Amino acid sequence: MGITGITYVVTMVFSLIVLILSSYTAGYDYFQFTQQYQPAVCNSNPTPCKDPPDKLFTVHGLWPSNSTGRDPKYCNPSNVTSHMLKNIQAQLEIIWPNVLNRTDHIGFWERQWKKHGSCGRPAITNEVDYFQTVIKMYITQKQNVSKILSKAKIEPEGRIRMLKDIEDAIRNGTNNKKPKLKCQKNSRMTELVEVTLCRDSNLTQFINCPSPILPGSPFLCPANIRY
Numbered sequence: 305m306g307i308t309g310i311t312y313v314v315t316m317v318f319s320l321i322v323l324i325l326s327s328y329t330a331g332y333d334y335f336q337f338t339q340q341y342q343p344a345v346c347n348s349n350p351t352p353c354k355d356p357p358d359k360l361f362t363v364h365g366l367w368p369s370n371s372t373g374r375d376p377k378y379c380n381p382s383n384v385t386s387h388m389l390k391n392i393q394a395q396l397e398i399i400w401p402n403v404l405n406r407t408d409h410i411g412f413w414e415r416q417w418k419k420h421g422s423c424g425r426p427a428i429t430n431e432v433d434y435f436q437t438v439i440k441m442y443i444t445q446k447q448n449v450s451k452i453l454s455k456a457k458i459e460p461e462g463r464i465r466m467l468k469d470i471e472d473a474i475r476n477g478t479n480n481k482k483p484k485l486k487c488q489k490n491s492r493m494t495e496l497v498e499v500t501l502c503r504d505s506n507l508t509q510f511i512n513c514p515s516p517i518l519p520g521s522p523f524l525c526p527a528n529i530r531y
């Protein structure tokens with residue numbers, strides 16, 4: 305191997321190291337607070353939900369996100385135990401149920417913590433802080449999407465609605481910031497499945513969601529949807 309070969313190998317190894325290091329240090333610059341519409345979640349699942357869903361938007365997760373790069377994942381994935389949650393478990397079951405398997409709430413919360421919450425430093429300091437923060441956002445800070453829609457007289461009646469009316473209602477509850485809406489097609493109709501509210505990096509104010517679902521995506525919402 306000549307000098308060019310050695311230079312090539314050294315450059316490749318160096319690039320690889322930089323790539324690995326940067327994937328570990330990648331951080332977040334905003335949060336996505338994603339809520340899912342339970343009946344639509346059940347419709348999207350190949351096996352039907354065992355328990356009937358409530359007509360509510362409940363929490364999917366709070367995700368530290370990067371507006372210009374890949375979102376951080378699995379940063380310090382410690383386990384979540386029922387002992388940690390003993391004072392808040394009852395509240396979490398209401399706002400953040402595992403819709404697909406209601407015997408496995410803790411498993412759902414633990415997967416969300418490991419994949420997303422563990423990357424939330426400094427805004428999120430530990431497991432319990434992660435779950436308490438979500439309770440505070442959904443209840444105290446009134447970020448309950450069902451309630452925001454209900455205030456604008458948009459109730460879950462399974463009607464066809466203009467996407468714009470839904471977006472405007474959500475904007476009205478979020479300081480006029482743009483949400484991210486995710487839809488899915490089933491055999492009959494396109495339905496709204498997720499609403500994401502975006503917050504700044506210290507979780508103090510709403511921001512316009514930076515990465516909309518793009519035209520061509522199967523999750524793009526059409527002008528009229530069912531809710």
Ligand SMILES: *[C@@H]1O[C@H](CO)[C@@H](O)[C@H](O)[C@H]1NC(C)=O
Nearest residue numbers: 330331332333370372373374
């Ligand atoms: C977001 O990702 C980009 C591209 O990987 C990176 O340069 C940037 O530092 C990341 N942002 C934060 C806040 O870590």
Ligand SMILES: *[C@@H]1O[C@H](CO)[C@@H](O)[C@H](O)[C@H]1NC(C)=O
Nearest residue numbers: 380381382383384385414418
């Ligand atoms: C987390 O739980 C798994 C098994 O569920 C176990 O193998 C692992 O050691 C635990 N990790 C910690 C840090 O306790």
Ligand SMILES: *[C@@H]1O[C@H](CO)[C@@H](O)[C@H](O)[C@H]1NC(C)=O
Nearest residue numbers: 351404405406407408409411
């Ligand atoms: C639901 O969760 C329980 C507890 O983790 C598990 O034993 C069961 O297999 C799960 N059921 C389904 C349908 O995934």
Ligand SMILES: *[C@@H]1O[C@H](CO)[C@@H](O)[C@H](O)[C@H]1NC(C)=O
Nearest residue numbers: 360398399443448450451454
């Ligand atoms: C969220 O809002 C809906 C609609 O107003 C309401 O039925 C539900 O109880 C609320 N959830 C919580 C935890 O406040």
Ligand SMILES: *[C@@H]1O[C@H](CO)[C@@H](O)[C@H](O)[C@H]1NC(C)=O
Nearest residue numbers: 455456457472473474476477
């Ligand atoms: C917007 O919010 C204001 C005050 O919060 C409320 O009075 C009004 O009815 C809302 N309008 C819609 C269309 O949601």
Ligand SMILES: *[C@@H]1O[C@H](CO)[C@@H](O)[C@H](O)[C@H]1NC(C)=O
Nearest residue numbers: 333503504505506507508509
């Ligand atoms: C929170 O972060 C935003 C920008 O992300 C900044 O404008 C604001 O001043 C910060 N607020 C506090 C209380 O640190």
